[in-house]
Amino acid sequence: MNQPRDTKRPQSDGKREPLTSDLAARIARARAEANVADDKVTTTAVRDMSGLSRGLRLGSEFIAAILVGAGMGYLLDLWLGTGPWAMLVMLMVGFAAGVLNVVRSAAEMNRAAPPPTAAMRVPDDEDDE
Structure with a gap:
């Protein structure tokens, strides 16, 4: 076969x-x-992305990092019985992570944005002298 x-x-x-x-x-x-x-x-x-959508994205990333840090600290406090100390430390870690996320996202947005044209450039008031 x-x-x-x-x-x-x-x-x-x-x-x-x-x-x-x-x-x-x-x-x-x-x-x-x-x-x-x-x-x-x-x-x-x-x-x-418009200015409003950029601001909302950056703000939500910042707030989310802070809330995640505080939530993790609260859970650590419940598990270890250490009172508010773990939550305070993790809140600060979340704040630092939020700032880092905002800086990274803003750099990504700036990199992806088109370069300004001559019509978009406006002279400063100090340039009149």
Whole structure:
């Protein structure tokens, strides 16, 4: 009887069959195209953000980091029975993490923003002298 040929296993000499290598190439191509598309969407989304949306994003990241730090400290206090000390320490850690997140996000937004044009540049009042 004829046995069915298994196309998923490598051949005896260790080489892949054309069907499997073709599939691997198509998967790699699709992943590369998806990464390029994701980068374009992210860049476009950051570039198109208004001032209000940027402020809300930065504010929510800052507040979220503080709340997560305070929540972790509260849970540590409950578990260790140390009173408010772990919560106070973790609140400060959350504040520091929030500042770091805001700085990173603002740098990302500035990097993605288009450079200012000549029409956007306004001379300072001090330049009149």
